[in-house]
Amino acid sequence: MKAIVQRRYGNPGDVLEFRDVDRPEPGDGEVLLRVHASSVNPADWFPLVGRPSVLRLMFGLTRPKRQVPGKDVAGTVEAVGPKVTRLRPGDEVFGELPGGAYAEYAVAAEDALAPKPANLGFPEAAAVPLAGITALQGMRDAGGVQAGHRVLVNGASGGVGTFAVQVARSLGAHVTGVCSTRNLDLVRSIGAEEVVDYTREDFTRGEQSYDVIFDLVGSHAMSAYRRVLRPGGVYVASTGRPGGDILGPMPYLFRVVLSSLRGGPTMKTFVAKPNPDDLAALAQLIEAGEVRPVIERAYGLPETAEALAHQGEGHAQGKTVVTVES
Numbered sequence: 001m002k003a004i005v006q007r008r009y010g011n012p013g014d015v016l017e018f019r020d021v022d023r024p025e026p027g028d029g030e031v032l033l034r035v036h037a038s039s040v041n042p043a044d045w046f047p048l049v050g051r052p053s054v055l056r057l058m059f060g061l062t063r064p065k066r067q068v069p070g071k072d073v074a075g076t077v078e079a080v081g082p083k084v085t086r087l088r089p090g091d092e093v094f095g096e097l098p099g100g101a102y103a104e105y106a107v108a109a110e111d112a113l114a115p116k117p118a119n120l121g122f123p124e125a126a127a128v129p130l131a132g133i134t135a136l137q138g139m140r141d142a143g144g145v146q147a148g149h150r151v152l153v154n155g156a157s158g159g160v161g162t163f164a165v166q167v168a169r170s171l172g173a174h175v176t177g178v179c180s181t182r183n184l185d186l187v188r189s190i191g192a193e194e195v196v197d198y199t200r201e202d203f204t205r206g207e208q209s210y211d212v213i214f215d216l217v218g219s220h221a222m223s224a225y226r227r228v229l230r231p232g233g234v235y236v237a238s239t240g241r242p243g244g245d246i247l248g249p250m251p252y253l254f255r256v257v258l259s260s261l262r263g264g265p266t267m268k269t270f271v272a273k274p275n276p277d278d279l280a281a282l283a284q285l286i287e288a289g290e291v292r293p294v295i296e297r298a299y300g301l302p303e304t305a306e307a308l309a310h311q312g313e314g315h316a317q318g319k320t321v322v323t324v325e326s
């Protein structure tokens with residue numbers, strides 16, 4: 001089968017090869033998927049470039065342990081391994097894998113997959129898992145967003161942000177999206193009642209205050225976020241600034257933890273966890289028309305390096321998709 005293969009760390013154009021590899025075999029509790037589409041996330045970038053270096057403890061010290069990258073997937077079950085109880089060949093599914101999705105076939109744990117939303121094609125479905133789950137868990141669980149809350153999404157135009165605005169709206173919140181000038185109309189179109197253009201205005205200096213700030217950028221000091229949080233408010237850092245080559249966003253996330261010790265508003269960091277129940281919850285929101293993936297552009301599998309390079313620039317609009325033709 002054809003796949004994108006990475007044998008060393010570096011920039012996508014230098015280290016990703018489109019080549020033939022052996023088709024993987026599903027083990028216990030796993031299925032073989034015919035991949036129809038994947039998408040690109042910042043989580044694909046770190047194991048690609050091998051930075052921040054601290055993450056090489058997980059990804060492989062000198063070269064990547066996992067040679068076929070790609071996490072998000074939408075596809076058809078081709079075959080099932082032993083002990084698979086729920087899925088059958090022919091099922092159309094979507095989900096998040098530890099890797100291996102930039103290929104014609106991928107192996108997936110049955111528990112990582114849920115039925116594809118009926119009203120989405122494969123490319124649209126592949127845009128959902130990692131970013132959609134982050135938005136859902138970030139808003140509902142970490143943020144505790146409730147009807148009537150004033151919610152601010154910092155980084156509202158990106159992969160996670162475009163889902164976060166819509167998920168917060170579906171929970172009944174009043175949403176403010178922070179983005180740049182070119183994305184103001186997009187962020188309004190997905191339901192933000194208010195938008196702040198970060199190139200012209202600083203939301204931490206305005207009059208408005210918020211019950212929940214969902215931060216996908218890490219652009220401000222903790223004291224600035226605290227200034228615009230209401231009493232009882234929650235700040236959720238889903239990231240930090242990209243940070244240095246060694247520790248990456250960790251010093252920023254450490255500052256969030258330190259700030260949480262001061263009392264007052266809740267300041268927390270958050271890491272999303274793949275979960276098939278939450279995938280199914282997202283599928284319901286999508287089928288009900290409350291959430292839709294925003295896709296900037298689709299690349300073919302041989303152009304995966306270009307898709308990743310675009311994502312790596314940090315100004316993606318919604319999701320970037322990779323489509324796979326067998």
Ligand SMILES: NC(=O)c1ccc[n+]([C@@H]2O[C@H](COP(=O)([O-])OP(=O)(O)OC[C@H]3O[C@@H](n4cnc5c(N)ncnc54)[C@H](OP(=O)(O)O)[C@@H]3O)[C@@H](O)[C@H]2O)c1
Pocket residue numbers: 041042043130131134154155156157158159160161178179180181183198216217219237238239240270271272273311314315316317318
């Ligand atoms: N904790 C977790 O479990 C988890 C899960 C997923 C992602 N993340 C993290 O969350 C972050 C966002 O992920 P993503 O997939 O949404 O990334 P993305 O698709 O690359 O989006 C980044 C967005 O940030 C916007 N942006 C850049 N600078 C900004 C600023 N100063 N103020 C407001 N917006 C700004 C960009 O818009 P412009 O073009 O307008 O600048 C772009 O649309 C990443 O750091 C990622 O690592 C964390």
